[in-house]
Amino acid sequence: MPKAVQQFVCSNCGFTVSRWQGKCPECESWNTFAKQAPAIHAALSGVSAQPVRLHAAGFVRVERISTGMAELDLVLGGGLVPGSLVLLGGDPGIGKSTLALQTALYMSKAASSVLYISGEESAEQIKL
Numbered sequence: 201m202p203k204a205v206q207q208f209v210c211s212n213c214g215f216t217v218s219r220w221q222g223k224c225p226e227c228e229s230w231n232t233f234a235k236q237a238p239a240i241h242a243a244l245s246g247v248s249a250q251p252v253r254l255h256a257a258g259f260v261r262v263e264r265i266s267t268g269m270a271e272l273d274l275v276l277g278g279g280l281v282p283g284s285l286v287l288l289g290g291d292p293g294i295g296k297s298t299l300a301l302q303t304a305l306y307m308s309k310a311a312s313s314v315l316y317i318s319g320e321e322s323a324e325q326i327k328l
Contacts, residue, residue, distance in 0.1 A: 205218070206218065206235070206236075207235075207236045207258075208220050208221070208233040208234065208235055208236065209233065209234060209236045210224040210226065210227065210229065210232045210233055211232045211233075211234055212224060212227050212229040212232045213226050213227040213229070215227065215256070215258075216236070216256075216258050217233065217258040217259065217260065218258050218260055219260055220233050220235070221233055225259060226255075262281055262282065263282075264276070264277070264278040264279030264280060264281055265279050265280045265281075265282060265307070265312070266279045266280075266310075267279060267280060267303045267306060267307065268302075268303065268306025268307065268310070269302065269303065269306070272299070272303065288300060297318070297320070297321060297326075300316070301316070301326065304316050
């Protein structure tokens with residue numbers, strides 16, 4: 201079943217966002233967002249989505265999760281975005297698995313649940 205997407209539309213300029221905001225980032229009007237009837241997300245309904253100009257796209261600021269490593273957080277734009285996927289790539293032996301394991305260790309100590317999936321190392325190798 202396609203997921204209904206909630207939208208809020210600025211009554212002053214028509215700018216849309218996925219969460220209610222007090223101030224419109226486009227026209228800077230206050231308290232102009234009204235909830236629009238839920239629409240079926242085009243990608244899930246099998247209907248082709250229409251192109252959207254970036255300035256008209258909604259923007260939601262998300263709280264990022266620190267990886268425990270300042271340099272990695274910097275590369276990720278401030279940390280991991282909840283629900284996102286990060287692909288580590290590079291030559292063999294440069295430390296991709298070590299970086300992923302160190303991140304998983306820090307995040308598990310910070311009271312987060314961590315699922316580590318590996319297609320290369322065995323559970324014994326990962327434990328080492």
